[in-house]
Amino acid sequence: MEKKITISDLSDYVGQDVTLKGWLYNKRSSGKVKFLILRDGTGYLQCIVFKGNVSEDVFKVADSLTQEASFEITGKVKREERAVGGFELDATDVKLIGESHDFPITPKEHGVEFLIDNRHLWLRSKRQVSIMKIRHRIVKAIRDFFDEKGFTLFDPPIITPNACEGTSTLFELDYFDLGKGYLTQSGQLYAEAGALALGKVYTFGPTFRAEKSKTRRHLTEFWMVEPEMAFYDLNDDMDLAEEFLEYIVQTILKEKKEDLAILERDTSKLEKVVRPFPRVSYDDAVEILKNNGVDFEWGNDFGAADETIISNQFDRPVMVHRYPSEIKAFYMKRDPENPKVALAVDVLAPEGYGEIIGGSQREDDLNLLLERIKQHDLPQSFFEWYLDLRRYGSVPHSGFGLGLERTVSWICGLEHLREAIPFPRMIYRNTP
RNA sequence: UCCGCGAUAGCUCAAUGGUAGAGCAUUCGGCUGUUAACCGAAGGGUUGUAGGUUCGAGUCCUACUCGCGGAGCCA
Incomplete structure (x- = not known):
């Protein structure tokens, strides 16, 4: 079995290249840089995709990810005070695993009835x-x-x-x-x-x-x-x-x-x-x-x-x-x-x-x-x-x-x- | 079973009885350090159902449906 690395393990991998799998918790974008928040059940990790650091295709994949889409991401782990959890991943590759369209639970507030239905x-x-x-x-x-x-x-x-x-x-x-x-x-x-x-x-x-x-x-x-x-x-x-x-x-x-x-x-x-x-x-x-x-x-x-x-x-x-x-x-x-x-x-x-x-x-x-x-x-x-x-x-x-x-x-x-x-x-x- | 409250866009909510709106989500565009990012644009509605009052009802009245909270019962 290939070694499965999770977000909770990252302190052992600072400075190394790792591949993580999970779901898109949230995404922020600023033109040529995208911030993908990965969640994998063990934690949350901010992944940075700079346009200059990845191929045109990889940047497009990162751009296309929607809330709760599952994906695989590879990059170098670094400590980063500005990011949630204290670590950040400088991405070199992103692969879509499963699409997610119109995820019902948005980052804004919801009523209890709706949440329990979902x-x-x-x-x-x-x-x-x-x-x-x-x-x-x-x-x-x-x-x-x-x-x-x-x-x-x-x-x-x-x-x-x-x-x-x-x-x-x-x-x-x-x-x-x-x-x-x-x-x-x-x-x-x-x-x-x-x-x-x-x-x-x-x-x-x-x-x-x-x-x-x-x-x-x-x-x-x-x-x-x-x-x-x-x-x-x-x-x-x-x-x-x-x-x-x-x-x-x-x-x-x-x-x-x-x-x-x-x-x-x-x-x-x-x-x-x-x-x-x-x-x-x-x-x-x-x-x-x-x-x-x-x-x-x-x-x-x-x-x-x-x-x-x-x-x-x-x-x-x-x-x-x-x-x-x-x-x-x-x-x-x-x-x-x-x-x-x-x-x-x-x-x-x-x-x-x-x-x-x-x-x-x-x-x-x-x-x-x-x-x-x-x-x-x-x-x-x-x-x-x-x-x-x-x-x-x-x-x-x-x-x-x-x-x-x-x-x-x-x-x-x-x-x-x-x-x-x-x-x-x-x-x-x-x-x- | 009883008492109270509620139902409007995918979601959260506005709208003196007088043209049904905003934020988020979605789609498109902009931005090389964002933290529920931001800025611009677009699409999106039989206002829970049925009836009534009225020139006119999301709004008032009646009934019903569904939901929520509380009482009782208990962990």
């Missing part, structure tokens, strides 16, 4: 490339974190026979002669089986919600990572969650400076994301709301505006724990010291980004769990395997789920979740 092309823009790179690095940080702590990646099924938590609306499908199947809304119940087999596991995959949520904080298909640990109580769970978030944020701050700069992210807010995070009980949170003039009744769940008020009291993520058990899922363990509340925790991100983590200690007592399933009107037959986990060597265990796109959105400072995933799926959009 998502497949929008992804080529500088901003979207940076978001995708940060998303990738966050995913890697997540995996590194758990892998280094002795967790085993444990893949749950995506097609499930029932609603995991019995609350959300799910996508339904016909499953041969077995009746209805559903796309999973959480791998958690399966992760519990994994934790009792392997000790510490995490699931990482797509999740589906058929809720008709029309907000910037919702997608119908999103990625979630869910660790589940045997012999962890709620406090252990919260300790892990804050160490986890600190690791992700600090890793991105350290390794993705350039991309955060392209996104114009105010990193001073992210630098404060270090342990310990404030921990407030639901009762404390209700007090905060009342002190801020909110007419809030104990027992209700917090709305988006309530969450923002609570998180604005702090400069880092806040962990709200011990919610009324009535508003939480059936599998969450009740607090032995106050059975009205569940051993649950939500982590609210700063700057109004809302809930990024939801977790709990799980109910490990067979009889209490059976009772809870009846109370929630869930079909016990579907949960027999799950109840077996309490019949054969039940142990205290806990876990949580982190929404990947909400995390990407928060760290990148995005306005809308749809930019945090390559091809967003929303209630009124399933294309491109």
